[in-house]
Amino acid sequence: MGRIVQKFGGTSVGTVEKIKNAADRVLEEVNQGNEVVVVVSAMGKTTDHLVDMAREISPYPNKREMDMLLTTGEQITISLLSMELNERGHNTVSLTGWQAGIQTEGVFGNARITDIETDKIDKLLSSGNIVVVAGFQGVSGGEITTLGRGGSDTTAVALAAALHADKCDIYTDVTGVYTTDPRYVNSARKLKSVSYDEMLELANLGAGVLHPRAVEFAKNYKMPLEVRSSTEKENGTIIEEEISMEQNLVVRGIAFEDNITRISVFGLPLTGGGISSIFTALADSHINVDIIIQSVTGENETNLSFSVKTEDVKETLEVLEANRDKIRFARIETESDLAKVSIVGSGMVSNPGVAAQMFEVLSSNSISIKMVSTSEIKVSTVVSHSHMLKAVNALHDAFDLSDALAIKNN
Template sequence: MKIVVQKYGGSSVATPERIKNVAKRVKKKVDEGYKVLVVVSAMGKTTDNLIKLAKEVSPKPDVRELDMLLATGEQVSAALLSMALKDLGVKAKSFNAFQIRIKTTSHHTSARIMDIDDSVIRENFENYDVLVVTGFQGINESGDLTTLGRGGSDTSAVALAAKLRVPCEIYSDVDGIYTCDPKIHPRARKLKYITYDEALELTALGAKVLHSRSIEIAKKYGIPIYCASSFIEEEGTMVVERLPEWLEEPVVTGAAISHGQIKVSISFLPKDVRYVTAIFEEVGKKALNVDMISLVPSNGNVFLSFTILEDHKDELDEALKEALKGVEGWQSSYEGGFAKLSIVGVGMRTSPGVAARFFEALEKVGVAPELVTTSEIKISCLVPEGKVEEALKSVIKEFNL
């Protein structure tokens, strides 16, 4: 039995006409001899509209009830796609999360998949060619519906593919993964292949590639992900463990911008690691992502700097006050108007001089980085928001992206 998992995003199923188009695509795969497990998102902006509706009823909606509400979006898509497939003569059946038994943690609105019972899927493939499953959701130990957070349908699809040990195809309104944002650089190249590590870095750095959790699952279980458009018949991008041997490994694969960054500076901290630890423990409790950390000792004190998204400033304030309760003399300041510019590439591991070329490209357009962070396959710097696109174009030219 040849099985493939296909996931269709909200834009792909946004209208009845688009749902019919998806049905034709799925039927084509069935005609090729495959059993197809289709994972669907909610139609268009349905999830956003449901959240807005909930907040009109309650300013801070109960998270269990919010999950019950949000889960209806994918059920609509799944049922409609199953209807469209049946009209094409395809043996199809729709399922929700508790019918498929996608078991998750109990963290409402941000649950994680713990296990999937694939027996229901395998049994139903004996009688049906297509099973349409609601993405983005699962059930916890109490039998309550949970949702997986933004990008959760990607995670659902890859987790199901991992359980079944089959390939995963993800279709959206984007026809693959590019070296950089085509809206900024129209001549950006579409990548035929990209590694899990590169895709993870680009996603974390602001590129709208895939949800990071879906890539992590794919990497852990060695599941290839094919990303393509549901609107045009063009070759997409394959996300794999390593590039094919025949493909020359580029030094830099892609570049990305993360807008809306704040530089946080904390001065006159006592020179004791306990206080730095306490800060990041409180930040972690609030699930805030910090980056570009700099720690500089000076005259018995410590100066700590890092970046965070502008939207999280108030939560960070609370975290700092809690972490440094009882500590005297420390000061914090926030400086906005920054963006993070990054380059990514597995080729950096074996190519010296990449950092020099990167900073030379910034110097050519008069950009001086405020903070810098690196990993084995990434270089990121904090630059003024007003100069970031000009800096990106200079970097693109330097590395021929």
């Protein structure tokens, strides 16, 4: 007997019929003698609908009340799935995040899991129950919190680690992890496996198939993950520590995301802590900064540019203005309608010239690069939003990711 954690995303439980299909997948594991914990997201576009209603009342709703509102979405799903499994003759108990013992830090809207008390779930499993847990949510000091969009992935992997599960299966509307998003690149192909580090980069860079925090948990606890289709009965993509290089494929994936804004801060003093004050203030406000570029313009002056998600621009500007006396900048400019396009691959470590090839491909396609960031296994560029998909398709072809022989399909 094994212990399995299964996670079903919103599209996989978007209707009652799809919930019945998810129940089929759950019972496949139960019938093999496994203990099963199921983590579910809100049905379909439920969360978006709740957000829209809140914004009809206020353009900037209170974050505590938003968490109270949004957590109702997952509660609908856990109840319906539990009812379906009960109707099929299986003892099933649904639990909210806080009933499941998921403790978080006290940050509304984007909390991190700090601990999971597993006694309740362990007892329920030992008594022969299937346990269905609401993803995306926890509790901090008696207050309901949410983990940010995509947080159900994190719930599933964190529970799998805490419960010492044998594996964690992420069921979604695609059959695995692809070289890039197959909705926008017809020649994208499924990868048989991908390393934790590669998947973490892809997730952080916009690949929506897994939440970055979920991959971090999996890497830290060496939890085997498989991204699988909730409708197609075929093997998915394994995320694990060590993988075999597939036909010497240096770049294994291309990630992209839009709604990027560049913020440029001009006239910063080189001394006095102005630059550190910027990032300290933004961190204190839980604003994530991505690509950072500094250019020294004079003996005692420098300019700084960094990228943020467009949804964070208003708050970012407010934070900078509130700290103007400490930062001592001359002016701020913003540029929106940008996108980030990134190449990822562990083979880049031992293959110099990959970045140069990327820049050459973009240049030959008349795509201007506005910002660049690199690490050992990725190169990210910021380009105009209008050029995003053109860049993705050109790079996908240039690095042979469309080659049927390059990817080992199952």
